[in-house]
Amino acid sequence: MAENTCVRCGAIPPSHDVVSVASADGSFRLLCSRCFNTEMADLAEVHAFEHPEFTPVRLSDADGVVHEFHFRSLLFGDQLSLEAFEPVPGDDDYAGFRFQVLGDPRSDPFELLGNLVQKMKRALAVKHLVEDAGHLVVAETTVRGRIEWDGNERDRLPCVVI
Numbered sequence: 658m659a660e661n662t663c664v665r666c667g668a669i670p671p672s673h674d675v676v677s678v679a680s681a682d683g684s685f686r687l688l689c690s691r692c693f694n695t696e697m698a699d700l701a702e703v704h705a706f707e708h709p710e711f712t713p714v715r716l717s718d719a720d721g722v723v724h725e726f727h728f729r730s731l732l733f734g735d736q737l738s739l740e741a742f743e744p745v746p747g748d749d750d751y752a753g754f755r756f757q758v759l760g761d762p763r764s765d766p767f768e769l770l771g772n773l774v775q776k777m778k779r780a781l782a783v784k785h786l787v788e789d790a791g792h793l794v795v796a797e798t799t800v801r802g803r804i805e806w807d808g809n810e811r812d813r814l815p816c817v818v819i
């Protein structure tokens with residue numbers, strides 16, 4: 658069985674589309690986002706929920722560099738989370754840009770997608786870092802980023818992704 662196989666439907670989705678679900682007995686199950694949402698819709702009694710699937714989009718940043726984003730939608734009870742990831746070749750799926758919006762699962766998922774793409778475009782249009790004599794420096798007074806673990810198990814240093 659492949660590492661990313663969904664235990665419910667047997668699909669092998671890309672790693673950013675797999676959810677690890679904790680059971681009451683402390684074990685974990687891997688589900689694809691579609692199966693996760695189906696189970697969540699049952700639990701949260703969101704009737705007639707349709708799992709939205711979006712094809713990847715490409716957006717250019719302030720430097721004209723094209724970024725490809727993949728989407729994942731997850732139902733969290735009465736909220737639908739829509740995330741966009743930029744998979745980086747040879748790296749894990751979380752190293753690139755990442756955006757998220759939350760919305761009502763009963764509303765039109767394309768509206769949510771529109772909001773998310775607007776947010777992505779705004780963020781990509783802003784240049785946070787500039788190169789100065791070979792060093793990256795913060796361009797203005799704001800910098801947007803997130804703090805993550807750098808993936809190295811031995812030194813548990815936080816890693817800031819900008």
Ligand SMILES: [Zn+2]
Nearest residue numbers: 663666689692
């Ligand atoms: Zn599945």
